Amino acid sequence: EPEVTQTPSHQVTQMGQEVILRCVPISNHLYFYWYRQILGQKVEFLVSFYNNEISEKSEIFDDQFSVERPDGSNFTLKIRSTKLEDSAMYFCASSERYEQYFGPGTRLTVT
Amino acid sequence: AQKITQTQPGMFVQEKEAVTLDCTYDTSDQSYGLFWYKQPSSGEMIFLIYQGSYDEQNATEGRYSLNFQKARKSANLVISASQLGDSAMYFCAMTSYNQGGKLIFGQGTELSVKP
Numbered sequence: 001e002p003e004v005t006q007t008p009s010h011q012v013t014q015m016g017q018e019v020i021l022r023c024v025p026i027s028n029h030l031y032f033y034w035y036r037q038i039l040g041q042k043v044e045f046l047v048s049f050y051n052n053e054i055s056e057k058s059e060i061f062d063d064q065f066s067v068e069r070p071d072g073s074n075f076t077l078k079i080r081s082t083k084l085e086d087s088a089m090y091f092c093a094s095s096e097r098y099e100q101y102f103g104p105g106t107r108l109t110v111t
Numbered sequence: 112a113q114k115i116t117q118t119q120p121g122m123f124v125q126e127k128e129a130v131t132l133d134c135t136y137d138t139s140d141q142s143y144g145l146f147w148y149k150q151p152s153s154g155e156m157i158f159l160i161y162q163g164s165y166d167e168q169n170a171t172e173g174r175y176s177l178n179f180q181k182a183r184k185s186a187n188l189v190i191s192a193s194q195l196g197d198s199a200m201y202f203c204a205m206t207s208y209n210q211g212g213k214l215i216f217g218q219g220t221e222l223s224v225k226p
Contacts, residue, residue, distance in 0.1 A: 031212055043156070043202060045213040056211040091156060093214075098144050098163065098206075100214060102156035 002026045004103035006092050012109045016081050021106045023075045023092030032075045033093040033100060034067065036060070043091065049075065082110045113138045115203050115217035122222050124193045131178070132188040132220045134203030142208040145186040147177065150200040150219070159201075162186060193224045 005024045013019050025032050034046040047057045047067055054067065066078045075094075079086055087110045093100040114137040124130035136145065147159040162170040162177045170177040178187040186205075190197055200221050204214040 033213065035214070042218050043204075043214070043216040045215065048211050048213050050211075056213055058213075089154060093156075095212065098212075099146070099158055099161050100212075101158055102148070104155045107154070 004092055004094055004101050006090075006103035006106050008106060009104065010107045010109070012111065013082055015084060015110055019079050019082055019108065021077045021079075021090050021092075021108070023077070023103055024073050025075055025092065025094030026096075026101060027073070029094035029096045029101075031055075031095045031100075032069070033095075034077045035091045035093065035102075036088040037091065037105075038088045046077070046090075079108075082108075084110050086110050113140075113143075113205055113207060113215045115205055115215055117203055117217035117220050119220045120218070122220055124190075124197075124222065124224055126195060126224055126226050127192055129189060129191045130193055130222065132190070132201050132203075132222065134186045134188065134217060136184050136186060136203075136205050138184075138205065138207060140207040140209050144206050144208065145177065145179065146204040146206070146214065147175070147186075147188045148202045148204060148216075149197075150202060152199070156202075160188070190222075195224050195226060198222060198224045 007022045032049040037043045048055045089105045092103040116135045143164045145162045149157040160172045174191045176189045200219045202219045203217045
């Protein structure tokens, strides 16, 4: 059964460093999303991506964040200068129509 | 603005019994979808079930069913014949199809299944 994959599973970085989180969505899906979940809290929407452009972004998704689909399979989230409060689980999701399927997540720890 | 409310932070159920997890939502949109996801302790988000606002029948997927009451704006998840592996956090979520498909999540309910 096709699934969304994410790498790395865990990333530790120092404050101020850039990180790139990678996702491979399900191959025939057209809509892509990033969400984050701070430990013990609910899942929060960051950004949605369709037809090679951002379709919607949340207030969390400020200028420090960017997304890219560099080729036909990968979908990346870049955080330019990480802050302590960026520590969270980051989930990529994709959908063909309504149901969004999530990847296993990347746990980002900023020290 | 859309909002999801899950009022049960934690629930216990005996193995093999049924359990209902509550979810109420608020939206002014007519076209929307409701979802339930399971998050085990390992952290992944597992899609369980989907209900569209125009669907007249309640959605079912195996042991999961969604009790959709549109007038009351509720979308409760019913798990029948609970198993130990059902112990997890359960999140209710919604999306408005007028707003690009982003999911808005509730705070979650932690379900513990007792042997």
